[in-house]
Amino acid sequence: MLDYLVVYDSETGNTKKIATEIFASLPGMSKDLINLHERTDFPEAKIYFVGFCVHRGTCRLEIGNFLSGLSGKSVALFGTCGAGNNPEYYKEIASSVRIWLEDDNHYLGSFICQGKMPLAVRQKYESLLNTPKDCDCQQIRRQLQNFDEAMIHPTRTDLENAALFATECIEKVKSV
Incomplete structure (x- = not known):
């Protein structure tokens, strides 16, 4: 079992940039970075970072199906959204994506930033x-x-904030 699995869906490359930054910030070697559309088999992990591009206020069905298949896992969400840099809207997006997660998962939070x-x-x-x-x-x-x-998004600051988010998620799991 891996410590970390970063799975993402990226249409324009924005979410891939965030996924790559999160992956690079994760400690150790027990980790993998997977484009959802390039694999059908996914290794088990202690912590899942699941990334998506926003479509009409939520994720695409493929990400939803992936999330609904997780059970008893620690899961963090991240995404990119072209529509405005609005924290309240980002909370609504995270809530609409989180619905796909079964209740027995440990939800670690979300990171969403603007993307071109x-x-x-x-x-x-x-x-x-x-x-x-x-x-x-x-x-x-x-x-x-x-x-x-x-x-100009995701900017260097967006990437740094994504890495910080990953670190905070790891700390949440350690504190439980």
Whole structure:
């Protein structure tokens, strides 16, 4: 059995960056880093770090299925989200993903940060500005501003905070 298993789903590479940083911060050699879509067999671990990209306020079904298969484990969640840097929204996301975990797991918490989005998202917002009167142009401009701010994420600070989160999760398990 491994001490740590980092499993992630990354569509744009943002979550992979966080997963890699968490993996690098974990002590010892008894650990593995696995892209959910590259393996079907997963080793047992004492602590699971499960990463996801946010889609419509939650994780994709594949991550949900992975989480629902865990029982009696210590589990920490992490993810990246293009939509705004909003801690309250991040709490809602973590709650919606945590639902997949069985009650017999020890939930260690979550880390979510902003991540850049594909250019097609910006192009969609721009095209909405050219629509008829029913356009909420103010909201679309805020979305464009958020898109531009997200382009630098995850930042070095985001990565450092992810590593700190991993360390805190390990300490929680040690204190139990």
